[in-house]
Amino acid sequence: MSMLNRQLAPPTRPIGRVALPTATVTQLPNGARLHILPHDAQPVVRLQVVLPAGRWYDPLPGVSLLTARTLLDGTRTRTARQIADEIAFYGASLECDQGFDRATLTLYCLSRHLEKLLPLVHDVLLNASFPDKEIEQLKTRTVQNIRVERQKTSYLASERFSQNLFGPKHPYGRPFSEESFQLLSANEARSFHGQAYDLSIAELFLCGDVYDDHTHLIHSLLGKSNTSALLVDKPTSQGEAQSTRNDYVPVGGSIQASLRLGRTWPSPLHSDTHKLQFLVKVLGGYFGSRLMKNIREDKGFTYGIYASINHREHGSNLLIGSDVNAQNAEAAVTEIYHEMRKLQEEPVPADELETVRSYILGKFLNELGTIFEQADKYRTRILLGLPIDFHARFVADVETVTAKELQALAQTYLSPVELIEVVAGPERK
DSSP: OOOOOTTSOOOOOOOOOOOOOOOEEEEOTTSOEEEEEEOOSSSEEEEEEEESOSGGGOSSTTHHHHHHHTTTSBBSSOBHHHHHHHHHHTTOEEEEEEOSSOEEEEEEEEGGGHHHHHHHHHHHHHHBOOOHHHHHHHHHHHHHHHHHHTTSHHHHHHHHHHHHHHOTTSTTTOOOOHHHHHHOOHHHHHHHHHHHTOGGGOEEEEEESOOHHHHHHHHHHTTOOOTTOOOOOOOSOOOOOOOOSEEEEEOTTOOEEEEEEEEEEOOTTSTTHHHHHHHHHHHHSSTTSHHIIIIIIITOOOSOEEEEEEEETTEEEEEEEEEEEGGGHHHHHHHHHHHHHHHHHSOOOHHHHHHHHHHHHHHHHHTTSSHHHHHHHHHHHHHTTOOTTHHHHHHHHHHHOOHHHHHHHHHHHOOGGGOEEEEEESOOO
């Protein structure tokens, strides 16, 4: 019996054709679309109702956040406690999250309980009452939480970075205003709910152990629409990004500095989008990346540093971030720029190219382990308007990208002079 040599990496092989599950798409009576991805491995389903009710659609700063966070605090016939008790009785989970572009109501439950819980979902979506008491409590908690966060260099650096990248009036760049949020009322949450939470403009995603009866129930219950709903207008004025390339946010008493560097980025529809993902992985997208080896392993400046691409419906950006000892902040930024220039000047060595290729493909497969993860990728494709072969092309591009192509992309997109740089740290003397 031969012994396993743990000093040798296990062999790898191409992953072949990737076939994500195909959704069945039907239209509800009110015009909403229902996407169904069935999988009966476990007797569990997830229903997500996705609406154009994120920060992008704010008629007043913060109203989309206030609406999403108080959606489950009561309806015309149920109190917040009754809603919570009903969800708990069935061992389910129901949450509403607000993002930059959309708001998403997510229900997890056993398949056999979906019929019982759909009337509650319907009630919350169409009849949320936004009680004054709960609104005021939520406003107080939110402001208190933000005040705590704004004592952290990481929060302040991220906030200023977004503001400088997109502009202080842009939905993606506008900082949270305590004063504006405190002025919001329950009536303004009700008004926004009446417009943005119209089910006729929703995308519904149902996945898991789906029964035939589930489809009929969703069509009959969630196929109705708010009679007073109006289509939400997109903002007409987004402001302009600030010209500040290098910004410093002083934080009294801090011994840590947070770095945020980045730039606007091509949309996921760009022909090189998958190769750009590969390039950013090499730079700082995994534990063995160049930034981690240099700034964590060699210099010991940080516990972690990352580079990632954020794709949203109305804009994409590159973000490089790390928290370091304040005295090392300038040196860490210098090393980030050094690694970017190195990618511009020298091709990625063959062994590193194959390591990153294997990592990306392995991680991609790992992210397809459950029907919920598969549905997440499908939902992202739908909401970003991506082609049906997007993920198949991702695998093909990752398997075939060359060092020469990566170097050319680095020369185009990784120029340090084009990056916005924000450091939040102790007050300078």
